Amino acid sequence: MRKEEKHEIVQSLTEQIKEYGNFYITDTADLTVAKINAIRRKFFENGISLQVAKNSLIRKALEAAGVEAPELDGVLKGSSTILFSSVANAPAKLIKELRKTGDKPILKGAYIDTAVFVGDKQLDALASLKSKEELVGEIIGLLQSPAKNVISGLQSGGNKLAGIVKTLQERG
Structure with a gap:
């Protein structure tokens, strides 16, 4: 990947982080192309933006957006997919729905209006959050x-x- 492409990805992620204020980091590794496409479609239908990015680029975007969440550094390992939504609990609800048919996506962490949630065990708490x-x-x-x-x-x-x-x- 060229330096310009990396810069564009970081810039795009930074803009989305600032725009939405809420994001989830999940693990969708080892899924088939068909399963990933089905997941993408579900998220799109529910107004949730999904982007796969390298962990180092996500870190740079978080820094550029002014997100201070050192707890998320620990979750940025392996394969990472970042989800953006204007409704804070929408991705958690959809992840729970998708998990009825498989074990992925796995929640690695979430950032909701300056609150940080780490680990898949937080999924129920995130799903029960009330929207503004x-x-x-x-x-x-x-x-x-x-x-x-x-x-x-x-x-x-x-x-x-x-x-x-x-x-x-x-x-x-």
């Missing part, structure tokens, strides 16, 4: 609940309230 949209929805629901209760109370007791106000006015 889900968290915002829950917060809005919690904030709306008390307001709905107040409005409901006022509407149901509207006649009583009017009577109380009228009585107070008559006394005053």
